Amino acid sequence: MTKTNELVKKLVEEHGVARESLLPVLQGIVKEERYLSKEAMRDVAEQLDISAAEVYGTASFFSFLDTEEKGKYIIRVCKSITCDMKGKCELVRTMEDILKIKVGQTTVGKRFSLLETNCIGLCDQGPAMLINDDYYTKLTPVKVREILGDLIRKTS
Amino acid sequence: MTNIPKKADILFSAYSVEPYQILKDAMKRKKEDIIQELLDSGLRGRGGAGFPTGMKWKFGAAEKADQKYVICNADEGEPGTFKDKKLLTDVPRKTISGMAICAYVTGATKGFIYLRAEYRYLLASLEKEIEVFEQKAKEFGLDFEIKIFMGAGAYVCGEETALIESMEGKRGEPRNKPPYPIQNGYLGKPTIVNNVETLASVSMVCRLGAEEYKKLGTSDQKGSKLFSISGDSPKEGVHELELGMKVSDFVTEYGDGDTKAIQVGGVAGYCIPRKKFESTIIGEGQTTGGSTLIFNSTRSMYRVLHNYLDFYAEESCGQCTPCRVGCQQLLKGIEAVKAGTKPPKYLDQLMKLSNTMNLTSKCGLGQSVTNSFTTIVENFREEMIF
Amino acid sequence: MTNITLKIDNVDVTVEKGTSILDAAKKVDIRIPTLCHHEDLCIAGNCRICVVEQIGKHTLTASCATPAEDGMEIKTSSPKIRKARKDIMSLLVSEHNTQCTTCYRSTNCELQDLAAEYNIDNETYLSVLKPNLEIDKSSWSIEKDDSKCIRCQRCVRTCADIQGVNALAVTEKGNEMRVSTFMHLTMNEIVCTNCGQCITHCPTGALTERRYYDEIWDAIDDPDKHVVVNTAPSVRVALGEMFGYEVGTQVTGQMVTALKKMGFDAVLDTDFAADLTIIEEGHELLARLKAALVDKDPNIKLPMITSCSPGWVKFIEHMYPNHLGHLSTCKSPQQMFGAAVKTYYAEKKGIDPSKIVCVAGMPCAAKKYEANRPEMRSSGYQDIDAGLTTREIGHMIKQSGLDFKDLENGEFDSLMGESTGAGVIFGATGGVMEAALRTVYAVITGRPVPFERLNITPVRGLKGIKEAGIKFENCLPEYSWLEGVEAKVAIAHGLTNARVIMDEVAAGTSPYHFIEIMACPGGCIGGGGQPIPTTDAVRIKRTEAIYKEDMEKPIRMSHENPEITEIYEKFLKAPLGEKSHKLLHTKYRTRKRY
Structure with a gap:
């Protein structure tokens, strides 16, 4: 049994085999593995007795259920209207520079994924972003350099 | 004459009675009395659709079923809206107490808080609050348990049937209505879905009584309302105001002195240009989730509209033709007009299209695209072209 | 059931409560255009072409998805409706590959018909067809061309409701929403039975058979x-x-x-070859029954299940790989x-x-x-x-x-052109069972089956799962061990029904000796390669034609086909013999379920 098999088994034991457990189970996998691998989705399909296509169809609907491998730190920069007005583009450019990737990509060492996301409810403190579950507000290029710098040091 | 918008102080600090005392008191009353109180108060859903809350509960209470559910809709995804987050952070017990009163009135024994994925950082504190509540419920003899269901990132799941679909492990695609959740909701059972602020307001209506609550606002719109203010404003944040204020007054208080337009009700709402500030009352004729975006004269309304349409094209669930294709057409269309590959009169065609989307889309998402599209294109046509 | 009355285009219509506005309109011969609607499938209400006006309501109503209500007033034709429908058609066309001249479904396409009806042009809106969509030709059976997909989800619902396979699903959302497979794998890489029901339910040329x-x-x-x-x-x-x-x-x-x-x-x-199948399969059934009833061989699998339908065979290989022993080893005709x-x-x-x-x-x-x-x-x-x-x-x-x-009527060539009514009825659900019972009963008792004019009506018809029993009495001496035995049989068509049957088999509670399963609803007459459309009304008429041909045949039992007698005399020697075994029987393989 692989680690993924075990994780899926554990999550299904916790949430049950009914269809309404699908989202909590998928969220549990993403929490541990940062994304849903083919193996994980097939496993879930088997445990919940639904087709793999249905699992993928549901997962791909939601922006927090990634089906491509993601980095340890998933950066989600808000691109909705107020954050856009307050300088989101410059932030993204700064991060693309630092991480040497484009939006939508993951760094080679799988440390960072840089994504844009729709409104995260921090419009009054924009521009804002989430890194994993934590939020960062009133960002400037300088602040972003600091935040990423800290994380880079932490992981190297 | 300028009037300062009347600030209200209900949901956050004043009347700071322990919300569970409100619940306890409510449970001493007849269920139908509480429904009547809500009907009398004029309280309408604060999520955006504005359905009278008392009516919803009345229907919910009348349904006969072995299981009913109460769902607190905390999938606050409307761009420019963040008031529910503040309620859940600062005064979660008012909302939880509102859920419990709903459970008492309608006979539901299970409840969920559907928390959007973007607010996962609220999870730990909410879980603690639920533990506290469960103690209280036991004490009061109320058979009602609450669980948190995490959303997974989809704007359309704020629509109540899409929300229920996603809870059932499916794609968050809105259902055909009827039947409504009140008859056939989560797992086919009667389900009462209310917004966070609505539920907190229920607590306050119960606390103050309809008479007192009704004193706030105008004859058309009762009570107080949270406004999420952002954009070109020195006072960004959540403000509780009495309903029924003129845009000009609002802008004077919250604008930066150079306000060109405001967007009321988020991306799904309306854009009001400066020339209409004096003649427009916020929320009149249309309900609102309370998002107000303020734009000053440096902002390109083309860029604003482009941002909205980009959002819609991504966040449409995609199942119905007018919304899926219509959103893409509007986006590509304004790009083409801007680039000069389509003549300015193409904007008129797009306005007609947005009207078709309004008439034929399956849910409120596709139906409301026309609101911002037409109000921006009509009022800032030259910005779309040049 | 309570009845309700509504007004459609000023005509009073009385229908059962729960009837859709669309069906109520049909009752008074008012035609409303549809695309995502298909009478075999559950309601989606997503194409929106069937919108009508409900008096007193600002927005239009999808007539397929809205139940008629007492006192409702509906208009099905008005400027508001016509404009909306034309816009919706224009939108669908704007995301469609409009190269109709190169499309296999041209002149048999629901989108094309409606586009012509509403005189849709390519100018009103910009094309939002995704560029560089490749046609998936990986499967031997099914071609998938996303550039022709209108996202009505009929295929998705077919694969789910009728077949219970869910090979196709709706994936992504918004402008990226599409009908696809697990992780967008190609059609040959996924759990698909190749039944082709998705093809016959597709309104356009998005799903077609691979052409040879x-x-x-x-x-x-x-x-x-x-x-x-x-x-x-x-x-x-x-x-x-x-x-x-x-x-x-x-x-x-x-x-x-x-x-x-x-x-x-x-x-x-x-x-x-259908007649040949009956001889081999009938003897296989008798051999299995003998081994189970007389020899008490614990390794013998009963019920025995037919293997004529390759969609069904692939289904069981994927879904019930531990129960392949129940499949007849006979190849399909x-x-x-x-x-x-x-x-x-x-x-x-x-x-x-x-x-x-x-x-x-x-x-x-x-x-x-x-x-x-x-x-x-x-x-x-x-x-x-x-x-x-x-x-x-x-x-x-x-x-x-x-x-x-x-054209004038021609005759099949010989050899292998002669057939019986039993071979003909293979085309309808229950037909293989009926053909087998006609022969098996005759072999065991020396008499024809005790049904009027050989028509074993209990196994016929479109009911999803049918059951029947037939008692063997006054058996010939060599079949005395079957004296008084009642053979219990079942027939299922559509893989969702097959699943019900197989769950019983898997649980060891199946009460049957012999089961016929066909992948497609109605059996082969409703197959994935048949003319489009196929609905229950069509299935019934094709089935009637099959039974008519059966009645017209001079010989109606497989073992009486002279060419069959000849092939055994001159070539195969005996049913289940060595040559038969080599040429006419096969093996199955287990496949992954997910």
Whole structure:
């Protein structure tokens, strides 16, 4: 049994085999593995007795259920209207520079994924972003350099 | 004459009675009395659709079923809206107490808080609050348990049937209505879905009584309302105001002195240009989730509209033709007009299209695209072209 | 049930509560256009073309998805509706590959029909068709062309509601939303039975069968090749629909003539192989019953389940891989035919089997896949070189310039052109069971089945799962061990029904001895290779045509087919014998379920 098999088994034991457990189970996998691998989705399909296509169809609907491998730190920069007005583009450019990737990509060492996301409810403190579950507000290029710098040091 | 918008102080600090005392008191009353109180108060859903809350509960209470559910809709995804987050952070017990009163009135024994994925950082504190509540419920003899269901990132799941679909492990695609959740909701059972602020307001209506609550606002719109203010404003944040204020007054208080337009009700709402500030009352004729975006004269309304349409094209669930294709057409269309590959009169065609989307889309998402599209294109046509 | 009354276009309509506005309108012959709606499937309400005006409501109402209510007032035609429908059609066309001239479904396309009706142009809106969409031609059976998909989800609902396979799903959302597979794998990489029901439920050319007629024409044109075609019973009762005949018209004679005129060297009858299947499968059943009832052999699997339907076979291989022992080892008639053509027929006719191209005309998409299974080479060659659908045959007849309606009736060639009514009814659900029972009963008792004119009506009809029992009395001496035994049989069609049956088998609670399963609703007459549309009304008419042909046949029991007697005398020797075993039986494989 692989680690993924075990994780899926554990999550299904916790949430049950009914269809309404699908989202909590998928969220549990993403929490541990940062994304849903083919193996994980097939496993879930088997445990919940639904087709793999249905699992993928549901997962791909939601922006927090990634089906491509993601980095340890998933950066989600808000691109909705107020954050856009307050300088989101410059932030993204700064991060693309630092991480040497484009939006939508993951760094080679799988440390960072840089994504844009729709409104995260921090419009009054924009521009804002989430890194994993934590939020960062009133960002400037300088602040972003600091935040990423800290994380880079932490992981190297 | 300028009037300062009347600030209200209900949901956050004043009347700071322990919300569970409100619940306890409510449970001493007849269920139908509480429904009547809500009907009398004029309280309408604060999520955006504005359905009278008392009516919803009345229907919910009348349904006969072995299981009913109460769902607190905390999938606050409307761009420019963040008031529910503040309620859940600062005064979660008012909302939880509102859920419990709903459970008492309608006979539901299970409840969920559907928390959007973007607010996962609220999870730990909410879980603690639920533990506290469960103690209280036991004490009061109320058979009602609450669980948190995490959303997974989809704007359309704020629509109540899409929300229920996603809870059932499916794609968050809105259902055909009827039947409504009140008859056939989560797992086919009667389900009462209310917004966070609505539920907190229920607590306050119960606390103050309809008479007192009704004193706030105008004859058309009762009570107080949270406004999420952002954009070109020195006072960004959540403000509780009495309903029924003129845009000009609002802008004077919250604008930066150079306000060109405001967007009321988020991306799904309306854009009001400066020339209409004096003649427009916020929320009149249309309900609102309370998002107000303020734009000053440096902002390109083309860029604003482009941002909205980009959002819609991504966040449409995609199942119905007018919304899926219509959103893409509007986006590509304004790009083409801007680039000069389509003549300015193409904007008129797009306005007609947005009207078709309004008439034929399956849910409120596709139906409301026309609101911002037409109000921006009509009022800032030259910005779309040049 | 309570009745309600509403007004549609000022006409009072009384319907049962719960009836949709669309169905209520149909009742008074008011036509409302539809695309995502299909009477076989659950309601989606997502194309929105069926919108109508409900008096007192600002927005329009999707008539397929909205229940009629008492006192409702509906308008189905107004400027508001016409403009909305035209806009919706324009939007669908704007995300569609409008190269109709190169589309296989051209002139048989619901989108094309409505686009013409509303006179849609390519100017009103910009094209939002995704660039660089590649056609998925990876499967032997099904081609998927996303550029023609209108996202009505009929295929998705077909695969879910009718087949319970869910190979296709809606993926992504918004402008990226599409109908796809697990992780966008190609059609040959996924759990798909190739049944082709998605094709017959697709309103456009997004899902089609993989076409092989160019290769067939090449073979026909090659003087070195001896091209043999055999056609299944369901083809002859549906092919006429391609030429404007009323549904349910038998066109057997004209079809044979057409195929001959097109240049096939021999036009033979799959029904011959159906009769052969009955002999082999009937004896296999008797052998299993004896082993179980008399020898008490614990390794013998009962119930025995038919294996004629390649979609069903692939389904059980994926979904119930531990229960393959229940499948009859008999090949399907198509594959028995191919194996016999390249051995028996070649020998008799003195033709080098390497020069024979054996083509099967089938109502089926899965037969294409089946022909390419590595197991299907027992003649020493690929037994069947290509499977064509009824639709492809129709196209080939058109391509050859023949005026189908003017053709005279022709006769199948010999050998392997003779068949019985039992072979014919293979096309309808319950038909294999009926044919088997006719022969098995006669073999056991020496008398015909005790049903009026051999018509075993309990196994007929469109009910999803049918059951019947038949008691063996006054058996011949060698079958005395069956005296008084009541054979319990079941018939299922549509894989969702098959699943119900198989769950019982898997749980060890199946009460049956023999089960017939067909992948497609209605059996082969409703196959994935049949003319489009197929609905229950169409299935019923095609089925009636099948039973009519049965009644017209002079011989109606497989074992009485003289060509069958001959092939056993001169070639196979005995049912389940060594040669049969090599040529006519097969093995199955376990496949992954997810």
